[in-house]
Amino acid sequence: MAELDLDHFKTWIGREEQTSDVLTAGLVEKFRATVGLAGEGVPRLIHLCLAVPAVPLDQVGADGHPRRGGFLPPVPLPRRMWAGGAVTFHDDLKVGDAIQRTSRIVDVNIKHGRTGTLCFVDVDHIVTANGRRAVEERHNIVYRGVDGTAKAQEPAPQGEKTKRIDPTPLLLFRYSALTFNGHRIHYDYPYVTQEEGYPDLVVHGPLQATLLLHFAAEIAGTPPKRFSFRGQSPLFANTPFTLHAKREGEALMLWTARDGGPIAMMAQAQW
Secondary structure: OOOOOHHHHHOOOOOEEEEEEEOOHHHHHHHHHHHOOOOOOOOOOHHHHOOOOOOOHHHEOOOOOEOOOOOOOOOOOOEEEEEEEEEEEOOOOOOOOEEEEEEEEEEEEEEEEOOEEEEEEEEEEEEEEOOEEEEEEEEEEEEEOOOOOOOOOOOOOOOOEEEEEOOOHHHHHHHHHHOOOOOHHHOOHHHHHHHOOOOOOEOOHHHHHHHHHHHHHHHHOOOOOEEEEEEOOOOEOOOOEEEEEEEEOOEEEEEEEEOOOOOOEEEEEEO
């Protein structure tokens, strides 16, 4: 494993990037069709599909992500994942809104987890719509090595309310397309099994978060104002999993898990 120069990585703190987009009715229709949402209005977390940097193919790495050392620091660990995030919704987006996303690197840290050395990069995003602040988000990215020997994890508990999800390759492909996510672990079966050693295509963390948020909105009758989530273990295509929910005070705790498996993603919704 290449040496991790934390002091060098920390020089990326404070770097900013701005991107822009327009929210169209077509994107809303495709998002609803992919995630399985009925109704009207612009769904929450659709902002993850907007103002996504369009990196030319000659600037993309072997894993499908943009090559390192641009906006994000050049962490040499081979695997990059979306570890989690926290979102506050200030205003609803509307079809026709001019979207601007301002992204800023706020922290870089190295930690040691169950499977070895981890490097975390925290990025803050502010999304405005026609100049009004609509969404604030903290995005946690983790870089890690190839899995070592992880400790066995407890099976996930049963929620008070549940919903079954079938993560087909088509669902994963559509979500990758909507978010302009080129990470090959979500759609390239030979790559994910032969190069990264997973048993099947990996279910996106943001897709799980989106399903959990809208499950929370379905339970409460209205979407939450604040939503946070953190990945704990992977889920794979062609293996059904369950959304779980349980009341905890004024918040709703949510998680995903396959049958008999550990918690994959933990989330909290607050109104």
